Structures are given as structure tokens and as C-alpha cells.
Amino acid sequence: xxxxxxxxxxxxxxxxxxxxxxxxxxxxxxxxxxxxxxxxxxxxxxxxxxxxxxxxxxxxxxxxxxxxxxxxxxxxxxxxxxxxxxxxxxxxxxxxxxxxxxxxxxxxxxxxxxxxxxxxxxxxxxxxxxxxxxxxxxxxxxxxxxxxxxx
Numbered sequence: 302x303x304x305x306x307x308x309x310x311x312x313x314x315x316x317x318x319x320x321x322x323x324x325x326x327x328x329x330x331x332x333x334x335x336x337x338x339x340x341x342x343x344x345x346x347x348x349x350x351x352x353x354x355x356x357x358x359x360x361x362x363x364x365x366x367x368x369x370x371x372x373x374x375x376x377x378x379x380x381x382x383x384x385x386x387x388x389x390x391x392x393x394x395x396x397x398x399x400x401x402x403x404x405x406x407x408x409x410x411x412x413x414x415x416x417x418x419x420x421x422x423x424x425x426x427x428x429x430x431x432x433x434x435x436x437x438x439x440x441x442x443x444x445x446x447x448x449x450x451x452x
Contacts, residue, residue, distance in 0.1 A: 344405070347396035348424035348439035351407050355390075359420050360445045365413040368420075386411050402431045418445040 362368035378398045379390045391403030409422045423437035
């Protein structure tokens with residue numbers, strides 16, 4: 302009789318442990334999902350802030366050259382190509398501007414047409430090879446007031 306009681310107790314204990322592990326695994330999945338959502342939120346916030354900062358620099362500029370100089374002053378890491386109209390600003394894994402290759406990249410195309418400054422900004426994640434992976438996760442299009450006018 303005693304052996305049977307101990308077997309029932311052992312089965313109950315194993316069931317309790319199984320239920321505990323199932324609850325723990327559900328909690329771990331929820332925490333992992335929350336961490337992933339938190340990281341995505343941080344990325345989106347950093348991307349929007351960086352693009353808004355660049356947008357304000359462009360809006361305050363009076364010409365394309367002035368916009369480039371303003372951006373280079375604020376972001377020494379910025380690299381301009383194609384007649385100083387294409388820019389790239391690398392960001393590290395902490396979403397701060399980085400020297401050289403980064404984990405993220407803000408790209409932009411600036412142009413001046415009819416006295417107006419236009420810009421398209423995109424924020425990308427880079428893969429291990431430093432190449433843009435997928436589509437940008439934050440985009441911003443800018444059209445400034447007339448360049449050189451009293452604003």
C-alpha cells in the first residue's frame with residue numbers, strides 16, 4: 302500500500318513539474334517576443350530621430366551646398382558621392398553614428414530644382430557583409446521652401 306501511495310505522489314510531482322516547465326516556456330516565449338518588439342521600437346525611434354535631424358538641417362539650408370555642409374558638420378561620419386548629392390551615414394549597433402561600416406545606414410538623395418531643395422531619406426539594416434538587407438524600415442521625403450528666400 303505504501304509503495305502505491307509513493308508512486309501516486311511521484312506521478313503528481315512529475316505532473317506538477319511538467320506544468321511548471323510548460324508555464325516557464327510560455328513565459329520565455331513572451332519575454333523573447335517582448336525583447337524583439339522593444340528592439341524594433343528602438344530601431345524605429347532612432348531612425349525617425351536621425352532622419353528628422355537631417356531633414357531639419359536640409360530645411361534650414363539655403364542651397365544644396367549649404368545643406369551638404371550642415372549635414373557634414375552635424376554628422377562627420379557622412380559620406381557624399383555623385384556630385385555631392387548622394388549621402389550615406391553609418392550607424393552602429395547602439396544606433397549611434399559610426400565611423401566606417403555600421404550595422405545600420407541612413408541614405409539620402411538631395412537635389413535642387415527650381416530653387417527648391419528635395420531629399421529622400423531611407424534607413425536600412427545592413428547584413429554581415431555590410432550590404433543593405435531588405436527594404437528600408439523608415440523613409441522620409443523632404444521638400445524645403447525656396448532656397449535663398451526669406452523664410
